[in-house]
Amino acid sequence: MKIESLNNSNVKRWKNLLEKKYREQEGLFLIEGDHLLKEALNLGLVKEIMANEEDFEVPGIPFYLVSDAILKKLSNQVSGTKVMAVVRKMEEKEIRGKVCVLDNIQDPGNLGAIIRSAVAFGIDTIVMSKDTVDLYNDKVIRASEGMIFHLNYYRGDLDEAFLKLKEMEYKIYGTNVKRGVNLKEIKFDCKSAIIIGNEGKGMREEYQKYCDSLINILISDKCESLNASVAASIIFYEMSDNNEF
Amino acid sequence: MKIESLNNSNVKRWKNLLEKKYREQEGLFLIEGDHLLKEALNLGLVKEIMANEEDFEVPGIPFYLVSDAILKKLSNQVSGTKVMAVVRKMEEKEIRGKVCVLDNIQDPGNLGAIIRSAVAFGIDTIVMSKDTVDLYNDKVIRASEGMIFHLNYYRGDLDEAFLKLKEMEYKIYGTNVKRGVNLKEIKFDCKSAIIIGNEGKGMREEYQKYCDSLINILISDKCESLNASVAASIIFYEMSDNNEF
Structure with missing residues (x-):
């Protein structure tokens, strides 16, 4: 009935x-x-x-x-x-492969777009701070264009996650709108983790101590910053190895 | 009062x-x-x-x-x-500098994000098909993060725009999710125009005849396509000359 x-x-x-x-x-x-x-x-x-x-x-x-x-x-x-x-809900799995750490991403459209680009460019694991928007929000799922099931997720305390990444010998890249190494000059290896910060405030400064290096995407001084999902996607694009696909 | x-x-x-x-x-x-x-x-x-x-x-x-x-x-x-x-409204100006042609972009968030990234990476002119979402829509202005006044706009018939670009000796790059030259292998010069197509349907096929070359961004076969503003931003990033900023 x-x-x-x-x-x-x-x-x-x-x-x-x-x-x-x-x-x-x-x-x-x-x-x-x-x-x-x-x-x-x-x-x-x-x-x-x-x-x-x-x-x-x-x-x-x-x-x-x-x-x-x-x-x-x-x-x-x-x-x-x-x-x-x-x-x-998908099980919280181990961290593996190429990693993107999200520090307090608030906009569901951005999280969905980051997931879509992460799958497109071969990122394996998304680590989310506890205060990042809920992965299972309908707007996130919609913006991901059906890609949510193709990634590994870990949500939790970022200090713990960074210590785990260090233990696993990952190279951790922070992002900064003002300074750091030009993205075009970075050679990523397979154990790389990049951090994408909050839309308004960027990456929390206290996490800089875990970073092996800060990435900077060079932009015009007319523009204050890139959209968070755009910045993430450009870095994923540079991390991707064309031979993978 | x-x-x-x-x-x-x-x-x-x-x-x-x-x-x-x-x-x-x-x-x-x-x-x-x-x-x-x-x-x-x-x-x-x-x-x-x-x-x-x-x-x-x-x-x-x-x-x-x-x-x-x-x-x-x-x-x-x-x-x-x-x-x-x-x-x-800003005057419709002449086409100049680096150009991005938008073929029927429908989502105001995407148009705003494209404008923000265009300013960030030194694109000068946005050419819009008549059926692209209105530039002066409040959602477009909001998503552009206040960048709307930093670009040149031209809205009109795209066939006419392409003929004008040809006359001005522009190199026109189409985009295609399935085939074309790997973006990483393209050397853009300053008279380049790229075409970004509709969110669902991509670039209209009838415009291929104007293209000197088709650009392809290599992505995993798990993912059908990139978000239109993400694809545009990655191409702008590759078009940008680091010495400019």
């Missing part, structure tokens, strides 16, 4: 997952669209599927037929979607 | 400028914040100033003291602003 009422208890439960508090409490989040559904299914992370057609039913996974109005309510999108799913 | 009513005829007139139709009819647009006001004043473009304090008054320019509620209504921002201004 199709669920039509916005007051249905399942709908209420799903709607809660639009809030960070409930996502953290349950360890679950929402995704939309068949592209992301397929990826989450491959990783065995899907807990429930809700769709406006029975075609989306998958053996062994609880399925709910719901109205378009409900999907629209849950997806927060103007255009709506045909299928959504409740998905278990 | 302070204007307090949202029904005041001036307020209505200013509110109209939030719509493209009226901006085109009047040749005017709105800006907010003292940074942009200062730049617009330097260029002699300011027609009226409205602020919540008399400190913002400038000799020779009509000034309106208005309530915070009015500024909030006009600025479309959660946090509000202290000063706004009605500004004359």
Whole structure:
């Protein structure tokens, strides 16, 4: 039977997952669209599927037929979607490969764009400070263009993360809008970690002590700084080895 | 006397400028914040100033003291602003210097980010197809972080623009997500024009005939494409000559 009422208890439960508090409490989040559904299914992370057609039913996974109005309510999108799913959060994994450390990134669009570019240029792990915007925010997922499942994530205390990186013999690169080594002159090796700082304030100064070097992207003095996701993407581009792809 | 009513005829007139139709009819647009006001004043473009304090008054320019509620209504921002201004659109100027051609960019955040990166990396002229999002949209201005006054703009028929560029002996570079010359291998000279295509569809194929070469940014096959403003920024970065800054 199709669920039509916005007051249905399942709908209420799903709607809660639009809030960070409930996502953290349950360890679950929402995704939309068949592209992301397929990826989450491959990783065995899907807990429930809700769709406006029975075609989306998958053996062994609880399925709910719901109205378009409900999907629209849950997806927060103007255009709506045909299928959504409740998905278990990805496990926090070990740090490995090329690393990007995010120090208090606040804009969900920026985090999503950083994830998209990170996948594009072969970054493996994203380390996030505790105060970075929630990875499972619907705007982050949307801006990542479906790339969220292709990376390793670690969220926690950055001092601990930096000590771990040091132990693993990573070279740590801070970023600074005023000074540092010109990005074009840096040769990255495979154990590199770069730090991208907050949109307004940049990287916290206390983290400079962990840096082997500061990176500077040379820009015109007419412009104060680059957008955080643009700066990250340009550095990822320089870190990428063309032979990889 | 302070204007307090949202029904005041001036307020209505200013509110109209939030719509493209009226901006085109009047040749005017709105800006907010003292940074942009200062730049617009330097260029002699300011027609009226409205602020919540008399400190913002400038000799020779009509000034309106208005309530915070009015500024909030006009600025479309959660946090509000202290000063706004009605500004004359910048003249459409000649094409010169390094050029970026935008083919049907739709997202105001992307256009703003492209403008910010263009100024950062020394691009001089932005050529926009007629169907590219309006430059004077408040979201574009916000995302540009106050950089809109530092570029030359040309909006019009792209076929005409390409013929003009050819006549001026520009080298025209298209962009393509699947093929073309690896960006890292291209040596740009000062008469270069690059084309950035629509977010979903890329550059219109009919424009390939004007291209001397197609640029390809090598990315992982896990990722379909880069965000349009990220792709533009990476190309601007490669076009920039470090000795300029």
